[in-house]
Amino acid sequence: MTIGNNRPQLPKSLLKKRKMNIIIRVTSCCILFALFLFAIIMWGERIFPMPQYTPKSFVAVQIGCYVIFMTLPFLITGVPVKLIDSSWSGVVSNVDVEDSIGTFYRAFGRPGTYDRQDLILTIKKDNGKVITRSAVSVGERYKLKVSDRPPIPTPGKITDHLNDYKIGDRVYKYYGFKYLYVVPSDEDDKKRCIVCGLNNDKHRDKCLNCYCDLI
């Protein structure tokens, strides 16, 4: 099997966007870490009050609390978990639909559930590994401005997406971007935004939903 080396280049604006996302994430993690550390040094005894005549064994509990507290900046900002990603390419070997219950959060963190449908791709990567991955999730909200966010996830039918990826399609994953890209063939009239996942008209330069440059 020949391996396609013609991986489409990312537009400069997307390279910049990716770089900025990483910088913002790492910077906010550092700032939060510094603030949390400062809070422990200044008010540690007040945040985690211990009985007045603390036995020695309680010191371990207190240190444990500090350690858990100091992992919060990493959990909040997703560093490094959300930065572990890679670019790869492969060929779709199967397309399937999976039903599940999705959760989303409304104002003040109130959770809501919805019927979620995912288009599950089985992909044979160029390195030989076979993976399954959700390529389209119906019900998932697109990133709208806070004021425009609907109270329920974006409605949609998975049947509208069954032709988004076909068996035999060569797909490209770019580090830091969620959605897989397929080079549109001559018959295709759509191409996918790798930032928000919207299928745009093939001739568009910018995504109709998030205004990012399209590949």
Ligand SMILES: [Zn+2]
């Ligand atoms: Zn987009």
